[in-house]
Amino acid sequence: MGLLAGVGIAYATKQKRQFGREIDRYVESLLSDAERSGDAVVTDADWEDVPAPVQRYFETVLDDGQSHVRSVRLRQHGEFRLGGPDASWRSLEATQHVTTAPPGFVWDATIDVLPMLPVRVIDRYSHGDGTLDARLRSAVSVADAGPSPDMNAGELVRYLAEAVWYPTALLPANGVEWNGIDERSAMATLEHEGASASVVFHFDENDEISSVTTERYRQEDDSYAPWTGYFRDYERRNGMRVPTAASVEWNLPDGDLQYWRANIDEIVVGPETAR
DSSP, X not given: OOHHHXXXXXXXXXXXXXXXXXXXXXXXXXXXXXXXXXXXXXXXXXXXXXXXXXXXXHHHHOOTTOBOOOEEEEEEEEEEEOSSTTSOEEEEEEEEEEEETTEEEEEEXXXXXXXXXXXXXXXXXXXXXXXXXXXXXXXXXXXXXXXXXXXXXXXXXXXXXXGGGSGGGGSGGGTOEEEEEETTEEEEEEEETTEEEEEEEEEOTTSSEEEEEEEEEETTTTEEEEEEEEEEEEEEETTEEEEEEEEEEEEETTEEEEEEEEEEEXXXXXXXXXX
16 A cells, blocks of 8 residues: 555545544534423323314324423435436435424435445534535535525425424424415424424325425525425334335426435434434
8 A cells, every 4th residue: 555545544534533523513412402391291282273184183193191302313224316317326324313492403324325435414403504514435525505594494494394203393382383275284384593494294184294395495506496205104103103204306397306215214202312
């Protein structure tokens, strides 16, 4: 091994370790800010004033006496597509930490873009700031975005749409304002730290959320575009009915571009969500 190659490997190893420590700090900060639920539990009164389809949803997925979720850890495995509709799907493994009071998350994903060339992606929302940081082999930056007003709002949209995995976060007591659209859909709006997110939730014949739709910021071309998430395979986890499979796509003028699809292997709520 030549001297320059050895120096390069040592530098990359150092950068990888530094990035890992940085991610650990993000998660520790997120969880340390989370409010504790105490004795707060769900009752029928929590959804008295929401639209009818939302009432039926809460009655389906939540039980009387369910504790309010304040922190949750998700483990996902699936595929991610980088590029256009002809691009190949790449395997993905991710851990996501979420807090609901205040709202925030850290999504820590590894995507195998090529054999032996993984990209580690950190997508997060904390203290009102939304950021994206992607590094080849955890060392070389390949994408970096935010915080900015558009990114902040876009990441809050993600938090709100993904609340199907921690559904007590969708209760009005947690700052979500619901407006009815029809018997199978309603719009949820959440404001936090100057950012605002509005998402339309669509309910199926089982009164479960089957999809979400919204306009979301797309950093690839610095514009807003229609965005849809799909949820399926509901199971009871932590006393709540939640989906265990999902996919998301951009709805572009040239057609729908699905770019993430995954199964949710683990959903852990409470203080044990620490890494």
